[in-house]
Amino acid sequence: MFKPVGSRVSFPQIEEAILSFWQKGDIFKRSVAARQGGPGFMLYDGPPTVNGSPALHHVFMSVFKDVIPRYKTMKGFYAPRIAGWDTHGLPVELEIEKQLGFSSKTQIEQYGIDRFNEMCRKSVYKYLAEFDEILRRVGYWVDFDNAYITLSPEYIESCWWAIRQMWDKGLVYQGYRVTPHCPRCGTSLSSHEVAQGYKENTEDPSVYIKFKVTAKSLAKLHVDKPVYLLAWTTTPWTLPGNTALAVAPDAEYVLLKGEKDYLILAASLVATLKLDGYTAEDKIIGKSLSGTKYQPLFNPHDFGVERRMFVTEGKLQVQKPVKKLEYRVICGEFVTLDEGTGIVHIAPAFGEVDFEAGKEWELDFVQPVDLQGKMIGTYSFAGKFVKDADPIILDDLASRGLLLRREIVKHTYPFCWRCETPLLYYAKTTWYIRTTAVKDRLLSGNEEINWYPEHIKYGRFGDWLANNIDWAFSRERYWGTPLPVWRCEKCGAFECVGGLDELKGKPGLTNLKEPHDLHRPYVDEITFACSKCGSRMKRVPDVIDCWFDSGAMPFAQNHYPFENKLMMEDGSFPADFICEAVDQTRGWFYSLHAISILLFDRPCFKNVICLGHILDAKGEKMSKRKGNVVYPQDVVKKYGADALRWYLYTASAPGNPRQFDAKQVDEVSRSFLSTLWNVYSFFVMYANIDKHEPSSEPFTPPEAELDRWILSELNQLIADVDTLLTDYNLTDSGRKIESFVDGLSNWYVRRSRRRFWKSENDDDKLSAYNTL
Ligand SMILES: [Zn+2]
Numbered sequence: 157m158f159k160p161v162g163s164r165v166s167f168p169q170i171e172e173a174i175l176s177f178w179q180k181g182d183i184f185k186r187s188v189a190a191r192q193g194g195p196g197f198m199l200y201d202g203p204p205t206v207n208g209s210p211a212l213h214h215v216f217m218s219v220f221k222d223v224i225p226r227y228k229t230m231k232g233f234y235a236p237r238i239a240g241w242d243t244h245g246l247p248v249e250l251e252i253e254k255q256l257g258f259s260s261k262t263q264i265e266q267y268g269i270d271r272f273n274e275m276c277r278k279s280v281y282k283y284l285a286e287f288d289e290i291l292r293r294v295g296y297w298v299d300f301d302n303a304y305i306t307l308s309p310e311y312i313e314s315c316w317w318a319i320r321q322m323w324d325k326g327l328v329y330q331g332y333r334v335t336p337h338c339p340r341c342g343t344s345l346s347s348h349e350v351a352q353g354y355k356e357n358t359e360d361p362s363v364y365i366k367f368k369v370t371a372k373s374l375a376k377l378h379v380d381k382p383v384y385l386l387a388w389t390t391t392p393w394t395l396p397g398n399t400a401l402a403v404a405p406d407a408e409y410v411l412l413k414g415e416k417d418y419l420i421l422a423a424s425l426v427a428t429l430k431l432d433g434y435t436a437e438d439k440i441i442g443k444s445l446s447g448t449k450y451q452p453l454f455n456p457h458d459f460g461v462e463r464r465m466f467v468t469e470g471k472l473q474v475q476k477p478v479k480k481l482e483y484r485v486i487c488g489e490f491v492t493l494d495e496g497t498g499i500v501h502i503a504p505a506f507g508e509v510d511f512e513a514g515k516e517w518e519l520d521f522v523q524p525v526d527l528q529g530k531m532i533g534t535y536s537f538a539g540k541f542v543k544d545a546d547p548i549i550l551d552d553l554a555s556r557g558l559l560l561r562r563e564i565v566k567h568t569y570p571f572c573w574r575c576e577t578p579l580l581y582y583a584k585t586t587w588y589i590r591t592t593a594v595k596d597r598l599l600s601g602n603e604e605i606n607w608y609p610e611h612i613k614y615g616r617f618g619d620w621l622a623n624n625i626d627w628a629f630s631r632e633r634y635w636g637t638p639l640p641v642w643r644c645e646k647c648g649a650f651e652c653v654g655g656l657d658e659l660k661g662k663p664g665l666t667n668l669k670e671p672h673d674l675h676r677p678y679v680d681e682i683t684f685a686c687s688k689c690g691s692r693m694k695r696v697p698d699v700i701d702c703w704f705d706s707g708a709m710p711f712a713q714n715h716y717p718f719e720n721k722l723m724m725e726d727g728s729f730p731a732d733f734i735c736e737a738v739d740q741t742r743g744w745f746y747s748l749h750a751i752s753i754l755l756f757d758r759p760c761f762k763n764v765i766c767l768g769h770i771l772d773a774k775g776e777k778m779s780k781r782k783g784n785v786v787y788p789q790d791v792v793k794k795y796g797a798d799a800l801r802w803y804l805y806t807a808s809a810p811g812n813p814r815q816f817d818a819k820q821v822d823e824v825s826r827s828f829l830s831t832l833w834n835v836y837s838f839f840v841m842y843a844n845i846d847k848h849e850p851s852s853e854p855f856t857p858p859e860a861e862l863d864r865w866i867l868s869e870l871n872q873l874i875a876d877v878d879t880l881l882t883d884y885n886l887t888d889s890g891r892k893i894e895s896f897v898d899g900l901s902n903w904y905v906r907r908s909r910r911r912f913w914k915s916e917n918d919d920d921k922l923s924a925y926n927t928l
């Protein structure tokens with residue numbers, strides 16, 4: 157007798173019962189263990205950052221990650237898989253700063269790094285419990301009990317080992333150069349973080365500034381009025397740092413005569429500027445302008461930071477200038493004539509091109525902005541945040557007749573990916589990983605990876621690798637894996653520590669307390685003796701990019717190489733499959749790939765599904781601020797996890813952005829799950845009336861055409877789904893199953909009903925039962 161089922165059913169209730177059956181019977185672990193000895197299949201679980209409650213996109217990724225290893229398990233593969241949690245970095249710190257109402261690093265330090273980090277830790281564990289709950293609820297089969305967690309001392313130690321490996325190969329260095337810097341967070345960011353924070357249509361000033369040529373330089377121009385070099389910028393706050401103007405050496409410039417003065421700009425851009433009252437007086441070739449001196453817009457000594465940049469023996473030196481500062485025209489191949497005036501304002505303290513020009517031309521270096529993004533000195537804009545200083549600087553220039561034109565431009569500008577503060581490109585000291593040293597291998601390694609959708613391989617990801625720059629990976633922050641580099645107070649030598657035992661073996665070691673908490677501020681107190689001069693070594697206070705943590709998971713999840721030494725042989729490296737959202741091409745996919753190539757000279761994943769973003773029903777990004785966030789718990793409570801999962805698999809191709817509407821989940825529940833359920837319910841009802849007992853013997857092939865048809869459909873379905881899932885195509889597999897269920901219900905059962913209704917139990921009825 158089958159257990160009677162009604163046509164009214166609560167899928168969420170059935171799921172709860174199944175979940176408790178799984179839990180009591182330890183079904184997931186047994187499903188893995190039962191395949192031991194079979195061919196291996198490895199999933200790497202990309203760790204979600206646990207800085208807030210789990211959102212719909214976390215469920216989206218988890219259910220996609222879930223299907224492939226389950227399928228492989230059904231095919232006899234041994235597929236152990238463990239969950240992971242990303243617990244460090246700016247996302248977590250910012251959450252705590254919000255709670256405490258902090259807006260600067262000074263407040264954190266006054267509050268105490270120990271207390272601050274303790275709050276970070278607590279917050280992580282709180283959200284982690286929520287993640288654990290919802291991901292179990294939607295039936296994500298991974299080992300949650302042994303999940304890896306990036307804040308554990310073991311995990312940190314594996315990261316230290318990795319950094320030390322790179323250090324020994326000369327791939328870690330400290331560089332003084334222009335780095336994207338978040339003035340609010342007070343830290344450098346890497347290019348992959350910057351890539352995640354661009355905002356289109358950002359409004360900025362677009363201004364034309366007049367730089368007055370000095371009397372001495374005028375001599376060769378034969379003029380009777382003041383002459384100005386006209387330059388264009390969208391960042392007026394960089395103007396106090398100006399120390400040069402660059403022209404295109406081979407372009408034609410023009411001297412325009414006006415009523416009161418002369419202007420110099422590129423000939424080809426005169427028309428676009430529509431300068432009334434000016435007429436062309438003379439033509440000048442770019443390179444003949446080189447060396448022309450002009451007066452600074454502001455008194456550089458007011459900012460106090462003046463140096464001259466020069467390179468000796470390939471090394472950049474930045475020193476106090478011996479002579480007075482010099483403002484002159486230089487030539488630059490980077491000067492284009494697409495927009496502006498053909499004269500580029502150069503402030504070596506900001507921007508990569510400017511900085512490089514500073515090195516090449518031994519320019520003066522004036523830094524008018526501090527690390528909080530505030531203007532320094534005594535001008536009226538002093539103390540203001542750079543973007544707020546813009547209008548004041550422009551008013552000042554206008555009052556002195558140095559502002560020709562003031563407009564607004566809409567362009568794309570980078571913002572901090574966490575706190576949304578506009579980023580500054582700022583010359584400073586940062587620690588780098590020399591990823592450019594393995595750029596060719598990063599590219600050739602990508603050839604070995606299968607991407608779904610395919611276009612990511614040479615598109616988003618391939619482009620990203622082709623334009624690789626060194627990884628700025630130190631963060632002047634608090635809650636993160638500490639940079640394992642110590643510096644001698646006396647001779648300045650650096651030492652990189654690759655593990656706890658190594659640290660314990662250091663001569664003169666102090667303050668390593670048990671049990672080990674490797675976080676700040678405890679790790680900052682650990683000192684040892686310099687191997688060169690015997691003086692005290694103190695840790696460089698930086699922590700590292702949290703993307704390094706997550707990218708280190710292939711080995712750090714198993715505390716390699718301190719444990720699990722056989723990683724390379726036992727099938728746990730590389731992964732057969734990973735799956736995350738498409739923005740991870742510049743996040744986790746990149747950090748995984750870069751670290752793996754740097755350490756092991758081979759890629760660490762073979763197949764990757766990139767999922768599109770989830771938008772709200774109207775196609776807008778979900779955000780707490782807009783109040784349009786859909787919480788997965790609510791959807792699951794109402795429609796069940798299966799309906800949500802099925803909708804996510806089948807509604808659209810995984811790579812496309814999708815507009816999420818809970819009504820569509822309801823629709824899936826009705827059209828697919830309920831249909832299947834009704835077929836089952838029909839079967840059970842009649843099987844019980846007829847006391848039908850299914851036999852374990854193979855049944856005789858049916859005679860009825862309808863039976864043969866549906867069995868043929870079924871076998872075709874099995875073959876199709878098998879092929880599709882082998883090719884990581886979940887959406888078409890799901891859709892095939894849907895269309896089969898539709899045929900089963902609307903053709904097979906509808907056409908066969910009478911066969912179940914008849915009173916005699918003949919062969920035809922038996923065949924119908926057996927088939928269904
Ligand atoms: Zn920030």
Ligand SMILES: [Zn+2]
Binds near residue numbers: 645648690691
């Ligand atoms: Zn020393």
